[in-house]
Amino acid sequence: MxxxxxxxxxxxxxxxxxxxxxxxxxxxxxxxxxxxxxxxxxxxxxxxxxxxxxxxxxxxxxxxxxxxxxxxxxxxxxxxxxxxxxxxxxxxxxxxxxxxxxxxxxDYTENLDQIDDDEPVSDQNARQKSLLLSPRPHKKMRSEEPTQRTSSLNLPKEAKAKEVAEKFISYSPFFTVSIKNVNLTKNYLCVPDLEGVIENKKKQVRLQNGKNSWNVNLLCRLGPTSTRRFCAGWNLFARENKLLPGDVCVFELLNKEDSVFKVHVYK
The missing domain is CATH 2.40.330.10 (DNA-binding pseudobarrel domain)
Incomplete structure (x- = not known):
């Protein structure tokens, strides 16, 4: 009417x-x-x-x-x-x-107000945001076959995280994060600089653990120093994987094109 x-x-x-x-x-x-x-x-x-x-x-x-x-x-x-x-x-x-x-x-964006929003989100993608999904199979191009062992993209300060980062064996890019209480009470997780690994813009990544995967927003603040964080979807991932303060997570990039990270959790 x-x-x-x-x-x-x-x-x-x-x-x-x-x-x-x-x-x-x-x-x-x-x-x-x-x-x-x-x-x-x-x-x-x-x-x-x-x-x-x-x-x-x-x-x-x-x-x-x-x-x-x-x-x-x-x-x-x-x-x-x-x-x-x-x-x-x-x-x-x-x-x-x-x-x-x-x-x-x-403020769930933690003042990350300088975000590249030039990629519209379709209704189909929106319905999938932060919902539990089945991992999609992906192929590696022959040029992507591993040739050399990689090191963590960051060097954690915490002793346990540092030890995990040094012992972790991978031929793909990865970074290592020690989970803090703030990462479980707030809806974000700071991640290291991923320049050359993931484009410097707002995007959706997939975090895979076991047979399940979760869609999570990766936000960035542009400026003299680039700051990146997992935001929307991170809280659900942390809850359903029962993360606790002191846990160490290794995020291993399995598929650069689709931004798929395999998450290894060390209790």
Missing amino acids: PWRNAMLPIHFFKIILKTNLERLKIPNKFTEIFEGDLSNPIFIKPPDSTKWEVYWIKQNGEVWFEKGWKKFAQNYSLDYGNMVVFKYAGTSELDVIILGQSALEI
Whole structure:
């Protein structure tokens, strides 16, 4: 109806409780007006430019986010007292911002504001972001066959990580990171300079461990020094691989074209 469009965009918010981390009830007033216009699934889009596919169901006259919501909540470390503000503009997307217990917006990009965004994300790729995927087979071109053992692209300071880096045998580029508590409570992991290995731009990489793989955003800040971080998707990878502070991860580049890293975890 025309009068609906006059109300757009519209905002609503939800306070995060322990009871709505797996499914989230949408305000009745909102669904009374817009339920007939909502796509299913709908895409939740936080400021880090990722899109999360979430399906909703209707029970006893109420609309609930179910499939996909738990993954979103886990990836952004939603917890008791957080507030999620939704903005609906009559499309298949809900823009969201997440406020912490301090009532300030949480910056999941860690101020990485100088990002190359010239690669649009298709809906198909967006639906796969940070979801658990089956690894795709890949071929090595004959020119890519290993010829010489490589060394870690970085030299960790921590004794355990340094020992792992020195003993790790590979003929592909790799880097070594010691996991800290901040890497598990925040949605990022700093990685070393990958110049000459991965192009210096925002992109999606695949982290593979065992038979499973996860899509993760690799962001960079351009300037006198280049800073790179795994962001969206990293939290889910860390959770599902049960990473703990003090663990050491070796990221071995298996496929440069598709940006596939095999992750070796040392407890």
